[in-house]
Amino acid sequence: MTKPLDNRAWLLVVPVFAIVAFSAVLPLMTVVNYSVQDTFGNNQFFWNGVGWFKELLDPATDLGGRFFAALWRTLLFSAIILAIQVPLGIVVALSMPREGWTVALCLVLMALPLLIPWNVVGTIWQVFGRGDIGLMGWGLNRLGFDYNYNGGVIAAWFTIVLMDVWHWTSLVALLCYAGLKSIPDAYYQAARIDGASRWAVFTTIQLPKMRRVLLIAVLLRFMDSFMIYTEPFVLTGGGPGNATTFLSIDLVKIALGQFDLGKAAALSIVYNLIILAVCWVFYTVMTHAGADRGVRGDPAAGEAPDHAVPPATTIPLDRRAA
Amino acid sequence: MRGRTLVMILYLTFLMVPIYWLVNMSLKTNQEITTGLTLWPHRITFENYRTIFTDPSWYGGYINSLTYVAINTVISVGLALPAAYAFSRYRFLGDKHLFFWLLSNRMAPPAVFALPFFNLYSAVGLFDTPWAVALAHCLFNVPLAVWILEGFMSGVPREIDETAAIDGYSFPRFFVRIFMPLIASGIGVAAFFCFMFSWVELLLARTLTSVNAKPIAATMTRTVSASGMDWGLLAAAGVLTIVPGALVIWFVRNYIAKGFALGRV
Numbered sequence: 001m002t003k004p005l006d007n008r009a010w011l012l013v014v015p016v017f018a019i020v021a022f023s024a025v026l027p028l029m030t031v032v033n034y035s036v037q038d039t040f041g042n043n044q045f046f047w048n049g050v051g052w053f054k055e056l057l058d059p060a061t062d063l064g065g066r067f068f069a070a071l072w073r074t075l076l077f078s079a080i081i082l083a084i085q086v087p088l089g090i091v092v093a094l095s096m097p098r099e100g101w102t103v104a105l106c107l108v109l110m111a112l113p114l115l116i117p118w119n120v121v122g123t124i125w126q127v128f129g130r131g132d133i134g135l136m137g138w139g140l141n142r143l144g145f146d147y148n149y150n151g152g153v154i155a156a157w158f159t160i161v162l163m164d165v166w167h168w169t170s171l172v173a174l175l176c177y178a179g180l181k182s183i184p185d186a187y188y189q190a191a192r193i194d195g196a197s198r199w200a201v202f203t204t205i206q207l208p209k210m211r212r213v214l215l216i217a218v219l220l221r222f223m224d225s226f227m228i229y230t231e232p233f234v235l236t237g238g239g240p241g242n243a244t245t246f247l248s249i250d251l252v253k254i255a256l257g258q259f260d261l262g263k264a265a266a267l268s269i270v271y272n273l274i275i276l277a278v279c280w281v282f283y284t285v286m287t288h289a290g291a292d293r294g295v296r297g298d299p300a301a302g303e304a305p306d307h308a309v310p311p312a313t314t315i316p317l318d319r320r321a322a
Numbered sequence: 323m324r325g326r327t328l329v330m331i332l333y334l335t336f337l338m339v340p341i342y343w344l345v346n347m348s349l350k351t352n353q354e355i356t357t358g359l360t361l362w363p364h365r366i367t368f369e370n371y372r373t374i375f376t377d378p379s380w381y382g383g384y385i386n387s388l389t390y391v392a393i394n395t396v397i398s399v400g401l402a403l404p405a406a407y408a409f410s411r412y413r414f415l416g417d418k419h420l421f422f423w424l425l426s427n428r429m430a431p432p433a434v435f436a437l438p439f440f441n442l443y444s445a446v447g448l449f450d451t452p453w454a455v456a457l458a459h460c461l462f463n464v465p466l467a468v469w470i471l472e473g474f475m476s477g478v479p480r481e482i483d484e485t486a487a488i489d490g491y492s493f494p495r496f497f498v499r500i501f502m503p504l505i506a507s508g509i510g511v512a513a514f515f516c517f518m519f520s521w522v523e524l525l526l527a528r529t530l531t532s533v534n535a536k537p538i539a540a541t542m543t544r545t546v547s548a549s550g551m552d553w554g555l556l557a558a559a560g561v562l563t564i565v566p567g568a569l570v571i572w573f574v575r576n577y578i579a580k581g582f583a584l585g586r587v
Contacts, residue, residue, distance in 0.1 A: 027438030115567025
């Protein structure tokens with residue numbers, strides 16, 4: 001079914017357009033403005049062209065080296081996070097109880113970390129990981145590990161990754177659970193009649209049905225881990241040394257710490273462009289996945305065991321189309 | 323069957339232990355915290371909580387946070403409703419590009435916007451008011467609300483709109499009286515997500531406030547560093563920031579699964 005073309009719909013979108021333009025385009029223009037200028041202080045600016053960008057994108061310079069180091073660190077972090085959280089989230093979603101009061105309990109407990117302010121998440125793990133007063137730090141030290149997240153690079157990364165897994169795996173799990181819930185029982189019955197193994201059920205029924213929500217999950221997790229700031233800032237402050245200085249932390253250091261407006265602005269723009277590019281790729285894949293489903297949806301539904309009961313809404317729709 | 327239960331129990335334990343540790347610490351005296359590790363408070367004290375509830379600089383932070391979160395939720399959902407309707411029902415010039423642009427703002431790193439927001443809201447005289455934070459959080463909450471509501475609205479058959487039009491309903495009356503009740507759960511979910519992301523965000527909230535509108539999260543970081551290591555008080559403040567979230571989850575628990583899939587299952 002195609003939607004009617006009506007440009008008056010813009011009237012309904014105008015308020016949203018206005019507020020997002022106010023809070024996105026206006027500030028971005030300021031950033032663009034700063035990124036091509038240099039200052040001697042006292043609000044005296046002069047034209048610097050693409051100077052900042054050249055410096056930023058040349059790994060030989062101080063700024064460029066710093067930028068690429070932070071960029072690789074952030075990408076590595078995102079990769080680790082996705083590699084752990086996506087499979088773990090799927091496993092947890094598959095382990096959800098099917099019915100009864102435990103479902104609501106599990107959902108509420110799982111969602112709890114998602115609603116804790118991010119700096120409190122940092123604080124929780126800061127306390128939990130300390131050797132003197134934290135259960136985890138104390139326990140690891142007792143077991144003979146030399147664990148101190150302020151001293152060792154490995155320990156700092158371990159703590160941050162564990163913290164993020166603790167914080168966000170539930171999001172992936174809840175998304176997958178929602179996808180699993182939408183699978184009709186008849187699919188499972190058909191699989192049982194065919195004598196399909198547990199693994200076959202997973203790869204041919206559950207995984208394809210979760211594809212759409214998994215895409216959303218990967219997109220959200222990639223974006224949020226790529227711009228992570230508050231939690232590692234509270235936990236390690238970017239240390240030891242620069243070992244956990246991710247892009248956002250570096251950017252805030254340059255912008256609000258050193259007040260180096262030109263450098264910070266150039267970094268902001270490159271950072272934003274990376275995000276925009278990745279976002280576009282995901283968006284395209286997502287809309288294509290949606291379109292695929294729309295085209296192939298009908299024949300697939302015809303083979304599905306539940307097609308004996310067509311949804312009531314399709315009848316008037318077809319009549320109208322005819 | 324037993325394997326599934328075991329995984330679930332292990333996972334939930336992993337989630338709960340750090341939170342338990344925070345609650346545990348908040349009920350201890352500082353002396354007990356620093357002198358040795360105890361798995362539960364041997365002498366339970368509510369002194370830390372009393373401090374927070376009697377000191378205006380502490381409980382004021384909670385009021386500030388809740389104020390801007392509430393303003394933001396109302397603005398975001400209110401503006402997103404008509405826009406989501408337009409996206410779910412019509413094609414129009416530039417709709418796909420506009421939708422992508424909105425979505426990309428949800429993904430934009432707040433660190434990029436911290437400094438320009440500071441300049442912008444200082445220039446318009448909103449700095450250090452809840453309005454500044456509420457408007458700044460619209461950057462990512464409005465697109466999110468549009469996205470969620472569009473998903474829920476597309477699930478409502480268009481025949482309902484047409485029938486209402488034939489029955490003589492004007493568009494605003496139809497929207498408020500018929501359409502909004504149909505997507506009530508979607509509105510609830512959108513409000514929940516706006517609440518969530520506004521409540522947990524700190525970078526922008528801290529940058530845009532100094533004294534009068536300082537959020538509780540910022541109060542926590544500053545007061546504690548100033549008074550040395552008051553672990554008990556820090557833990558108590560942390561526990562209290564978890565409470566509003568827990569309450570909100572409890573209210574939406576039946577919609578949580580569909581909500582997290584943004585209405586697209």
